[in-house]
Amino acid sequence: MYPDRDFNIDENPPASAKDLAQDLNLAPLVDAMSRGDTFIHRVVLTALLHASGDPAVVRFRQDNLDDALANESVVRRLYELAINVAAEQRRHFWMGQQTQPSRIVYRAVQGIQLYLPHLRELKELADEVQDHFVSDGFRALFATLIAELNEDYLDEVAQHTRELAFPEGAFMSVELGPGGNGQNHTLRDPRRRRRGWLGRLTGGGKVYSFSVPSRDEAGFEALTDLLNRGTNSIANEVGQAVDHLSSFFAALRTELAFYVGSLNLRAALHAKDERTCRPSVHRWEEEILEFTDLKDVALTLQGPARVVGNDSRATGCDLIVVTGANSGGKSTYLRSVGLAMLMANAGMFVTASSLSISLHSGLWTHFAREEDETLSKGKFEEEVARMSSIVDGVCPRQWVLLNESFSSTNEREGSSLAEQVINALADSDVRVLLVTHMFDLATALQTRRGDSALFLQATRAVAGSTSYRLVPGEPLPTGFASDIMARLGGFE
Amino acid sequence: MSVLFATPSSDDRPTRLTDAADITDLALNQVLATIIDDADRDELLPYFLAGLRQPDDVRFRHEVWRDLEDASLVESLAQFAAALHQVDLRLQWSRDTRFNEERLSWYLDAALRYCHAIAVLYGVLEGASPRSRGLTAVRDYLSLYTNDPAFVALRDDATAARHELDQIRYSLTIRGATVRVGVFGGDDEYAAEIRALFERFNQGGATTTYRVAYRDSYSMNHVEAAIANRVAKLFPHAFATLTAFESAHGTFVTSSIRRLASEFKVYTSYHQFMKRFQPLELDFSLPEIVSSGDGVEVHDAFDVALANKLVRQSAKVVTNSFRLGPTERVIVVSGPNQGGKTTFARMVGQVYYLAARGLPVPGSSARLSLVDEVFTHFSRAENNTMQAGKLEQDLVRMKDILRRATSSSVVIANEVFSSTTVSDAVTLGTLALQRFVSLGCRCVYVTFVDELSRLDPAIISMVSTIDPVDATIRTFKILPRPADGRAYALVIAEKYDLTYDQIRARVGS
Structure with missing residues (x-):
C-alpha cells in the first residue's frame, strides 16, 4: 500500500469520517468493494479516509x-x-x-x-x-x-x-x-x-x-x-x-x-457497463481539477437507471460555487466530485472518462441536515457548532465541501456568516466546493473571488426532462422552487 | 531532632484537634484520606489534625517547605521513608522463617538497605545545603551517625558478605521429580537465538509481552530451601561469612531514625497531594503569616476537595480570590444558585485550616493570620424545609459557635436559617453577623439575603457570577461586587470562533 511503510488498518479515522460517510454516501461504494468481507471493508474505508x-x-x-x-x-x-x-x-x-x-x-x-x-x-x-x-x-x-x-x-x-x-x-x-x-x-x-x-x-x-x-x-x-x-x-x-x-x-x-x-x-x-479510468494525479500546488463524464459512483451502484455524468474544468480555482434550480443535480454533482477525490487519493480508478486531479491531504463535508440531531441546541447553532469543529480539524491543502450550509437561518445572516467562513478558508489554502441557493452569497463571492473561482449553474439536460447537467454560468437570483411547486401542483 | 516542631515542648502528640464535623463540612476528611495512605493513618493523621498556635512553629515548617521547593529533595525524603519500611519488612521475614539460609539472607538484605538509605539521605542533604532549622539538624545528626564505628562496621561487613553471594551462579536441571544442583559456568543466550530466528516476521507493530512478571518470592518453600541448602554446600565460604555477620550485629535501626522517617512522610504525602494539581495549573503557596489585626488576602485559590475530585476527570477547576482589609471581618456571599458559593466558602475555611498547620495553601499567593479554630455551620440542603426542629438546630449550633469563637477564629456559615421565612432570615442573620463583627473573628456567610451584605463597614459583599456572553454558562467565579446585571447579547459566530479573523488564526499554520 505504501512503497516505504506498512499500511495501518488501526489508524483512527479522521474527524471528518462520520460526516463523509453520511454526506457522500460511502456505503454503496464500500459495500460493493467488500462484498460482505468485513476485513476488506475496514481496509478500503481506511484507504479512502486517509489521504x-x-x-x-x-x-x-x-x-x-x-x-x-x-x-x-x-x-x-x-x-x-x-x-x-x-x-x-x-x-x-x-x-x-x-x-x-x-x-x-x-x-x-x-x-x-x-x-x-x-x-x-x-x-x-x-x-x-x-x-x-x-x-x-x-x-x-x-x-x-x-x-x-x-x-x-x-x-x-x-x-x-x-x-x-x-x-x-x-x-x-x-x-x-x-x-x-x-x-x-x-x-x-x-x-x-x-x-x-x-x-x-x-x-x-x-x-x-x-x-x-x-x-x-x-x-x-x-x-x-x-x-x-x-x-x-x-x-x-x-x-x-x-x-x-x-x-x-x-x-x-x-x-x-x-x-x-x-x-x-x-x-x-x-x-452495469460503466467505464472507469486511471486518474492522472498531481501535487496540491498545481491546482489541477478537470474531468469528463464523471459519475456519482454510489448512485451508479445503487440504482438501475444510468447516471448522467458531468464535465468540469476547475484548474486554477480555489473555489467552486454551484447555484441554480432545486433538485437540479447540485448535490449529486457535489457527491460525485467528493467521491472521486477520495477514490483518486486512495489510488483507485474512478467512474469517469478522464480525471486530472491535485491530491489533497484531507476532505471535509458540511451538509445541511434534515433534522436536528442534538436537542440541546437550536438547528442553526448546531450547524454553526459543526462548522466550528470542522475549523478545528481542517488544515491547509485540504478541501471542504459545503452543501447549503447555514440555510437554517434567514438568508441575510446565513450568507454573511458563510461568506466569512468561505473567504477565511480559501485564504488559508483550503479549497471550497459550495452548493448554495443563496444568491447574496454567490454574488458576494463572485465579486471578491471571481478570478480564482468557478461558477456553475444547474440546468436541464433536455428541456422538460428530469436530468440535469451543470454548466458554467453566473449566479441567478432565484432557484426554480416555483417550477417545482408548479410541477407538484402546489400544496393543494 | 525533628522536622515538624521547633522546640521539644511543642513536640509530642497534638492536644487540640478540630471538630470532626468541621472537618467534614470543609470536606477535608476526603482530602486527608487522599493525602494519607491507609497504612499510615494512625501514624500521620494527628499531625494533620493538630493546629499550631505559635507563629515560630509555623515558621519552622515553612523553612522546611522552602527547602523542599527542590522537588528532588522531596523525592529523596519519600524514598528514605519507603526504604525504612522495606528494612522493617525484611527484619520481620528474617525473624519468621524456619530455614537457616533464608534467615541469614533477609537479615543481610535489611542491613544493606538500611545502610544504603542512610548514606543516600546524608549525601542528598549534604549536596542540597538545606537552610531550614529542621533539615540542617538532620544533616548534622547524620554526619555524626555515619561516622559512628558501629554504623561503619555494619556497612562494611554487609557489603563484603553480599559481594561474596553475588559471585554465586548455580545450575538447575529439572527432569520429572529430580533436581540436580551444580556450579554453573556457561553463557549461551538461548532467548536471543530464538528471537533472531523469528525476527524476519516482525512487522514492527504493537507486540504483546509474554514475560510473566514474577515477583521475587518472599518466603522460601521447602524445595527452594533444599536447593539453598545444596548451594550452601557448594559455596561453603560465602555462607560462613553470612553467619558471622548476623552474630556480629544485632538490632541496628535506631529510634531517632525511625521517628525521622515518620515526620518526613508528613511533608512527602502533602507534597504528593499538591502535585496532583499541577496538570490543572493550580498553585499552592506558603502564606505570609500576619497578626490577626492585619488585612488578609489569597489569590487564585480553589476548593481542594472539589479539585481533588475534578483532577481525576481532568476537568477544569475554577480559582477564586478574596481580600479583607484590616478593619474588614465578614464576607457575605450572594448571587445566582449553583454558582459556586458553597465551594467558595469551603475554600476559605480550608485555606485557614491548612495555614494553621504550617502547610502550603491553595492559591498563587496568600497572606493570612494564624487562627485557633475553623468553625463551620453548614445547612444540609435536603433538610431545607420549614421545620421548627431544623431552625432550632441551626440556632443551637450558632449559639455554640458564638460561645466558643474568639477573635482569632474563622466561622464558615453556609445558608444558615434558610429553613425559615425571609424576614426571619434577615433578623437572625443580622443578629449573628453583628455578633461576629463585634467578636472580631473572620467569617464567610453564604446567603440569599443580599441586604445582609450592607449591614456594616466590616462586611464586604461578594457574588457568584454568570458568563457575560452566555447566561446559561456558569463561571463559578465569586467576585467582590454588589448585585450583578446580566444583560449581554452575543454574536453566535464569535462564540464559536467563526469570524474571518478567528478562522484565519485557527487554520493558520
Missing part, C-alpha cells in the same frame, strides 16, 4: 492495481491463502491469557507448527507466479517471500520447535536472590548440554541431586514454579514469534485487501 496527498504513493498504488487487474486470479488466490490461515488460526489456536510461562511456550510451539506448512505454500506460490507481475509493490512482495522462506530456514524452525518440548529436562542457570531464593533463572540451550558440554557448563565440580517424593504436592508445585521461572526467560521470545507469524499473515492480508476490493468494484461496474 497521503503524495502523488508518488498514489502512483505506486495505481501501478499495483493495474497489476492486480491483469492478474486477478493470482491476487485472489494469495488473499484466500492469507484469509484461510487466519481462519485456521481462529479455529485451532489461541494463545489466550496464559499466566504460566511453560504454558506460553507449549502453546506457542503449537502455533508455530500451525504456520509452518503455510509458509512453505506461500514460498511455492511466489516461485510460480512472480514473473507475471511488473509493479514495484508486487515484485517486492514476491522477492521478499522467496528470499526469506528458503528451505534451510524452514527446517531450522522445525528443529527448534522440537527442542522446545524439553525432551531431556529443562536446564537453567540461577543466581542467589536477596532472601536466599534463586533469581534470574535463565533457560540454556539444551542442544549444547547434550553435545557433551555438560562438564564445562557445570564447572566440573560436584553435583548434588534430590527428588521430590511423589506424594508431595507442594513440592511439585514448587518444581513447576521453578520450571516456569526458567522458561520465563524464553517465553517472551517464543510467544512473540507466534505473534510475528500471525502479524506477517495479517499484513499480507491487509496489503492485498485493497486490491481485492478494487477487483470487486470493477466487476460490479462492468456488470
